[in-house]
Amino acid sequence: MTVDVTVVGGGISGFACARAVRDAGGSVRVIDRGRRPGGRLASRTLEGRAVDLGASYFVVGEDAGFAGLVADWESRGVARPWTDTFSLFDADGAETRKTGPMRWAAPAGSRALVLDLADGIDVESGREVTRAAPFRVDGQDAGEVVLAMPEPQARRLGHGIPVAPQEWEPVIAVVLRWDERRWPVDLHGAFVNGDPDIAFLADDGDRRGDGAPVLVVHSTGDAARRHLDAPDDAIPAVVAATRRLLGIGAEPDSVRAHRWTFARPARPTGEPFLRTPGLSWCGDAWGEAAAVRTAWASGDALGRALAGS
The missing domain is CATH 3.90.660.10 (Polyamine Oxidase; Chain A, domain 2)
Known part of the structure; x- marks a missing residue:
């Protein structure tokens, strides 16, 4: 069954988008090439302990939505002030x-932030998408398609990506x-x-x-x-x-x-996201400054825009 939105990319931006769609009553799935979600908030287990390899920390900033999410994470021990x-x-x-x-971190590793957002979302892990186009992923109907990944990776998925190279x-x-x-x-x-x-x-x-x-x-x-x-x-x-x-x-x-x-x-674009019919884009490049909060805000804003349509 075709969903309303298919998100390609299992980082924090992709899952912020997916949750916004789901919370508004839409159907959504996330496709990620990794074995587990995380993106650039990845943690790797070395000698029995998770080590943060990607983003070193995050700052809350002024976005009320992200501040509320962080407060919830803190109350449940998912994130802590560092x-x-x-x-x-x-x-x-x-x-x-x-x-x-204040810089914040995650006691269980930064991947835990993404896994928390992924809870309850339909996720297909370990799948390498090879082609994305308006309303289609790998030649199949996919609803609105969201690319939640860096531009050079997205450009490999198809010709005519409607954004300048980054x-x-x-x-x-x-x-x-x-x-x-x-x-x-x-x-x-x-x-x-x-x-x-x-x-x-x-x-x-x-x-x-x-x-x-x-x-x-x-x-x-x-x-x-x-x-x-x-x-x-x-x-x-x-x-x-x-x-x-x-x-x-x-x-x-x-x-x-x-x-x-x-x-x-x-050079981040300064825009919150890119939206075109059937094929949209979000991530930390779509904001004023590259940051975890930017990635979340971009995905959340795009998800709400898609759900509103």
Whole structure:
């Protein structure tokens, strides 16, 4: 049976769209190529523990709908306030502390946020969509089709995608685990300016609240582009830069690398979403700034617009 809306892409934007359609009484399904939903809020189980590889945190912002969702997540233990203070390292290694908005994280890993949104939604996981067109997915009737994915991925699904090409920055996320914590207890996360290899690092044990001696380090875009074909080749430089900045004498006990070819849009569109008859588009590129809250708001707004029609 054909549904009202078919969403292709199982990240936070796709499920925000699907829930908005369902909550308005429409029928919806989500198709995702991964084994489990998550998108760029993915967590990977390493040595029996989920590690956040994608978005490092989220900020609530001013959207009342997203604020209400976060309040619900907090009440049920799905999300928790993490920190309002990050370090900033300059090219010489000098450190300053910067206070800003509260950053939030998920105790069970960021994928838990998407899984919570996916509860009760018809999901077809592990399916690679090869063709999308107005009202059709892989040649079959699909109702209104929503592409909830980066533009370069969406463009592979068909000709005539009604949007200009978008530039996306790659990132290689490197997980470093030691036998014990070897960095200051008040280091939650840090931005790194001027380093050719790393741009951000997060204390994953502090972020998750379990104290695990794990850092997740995000490469610069230039470093990721150099190593997209072989992400493990980025590991030595990332480890060296991390140890130098944090004064860690010992090599990590284990290291893993994960490639994000389309990690973040270079220039968000400023528009909430793209809607055309039978084929629409949402995600963190459709807003004022690339962020988790932007992705949710884009999908939610598109879902409500589709349901209203």
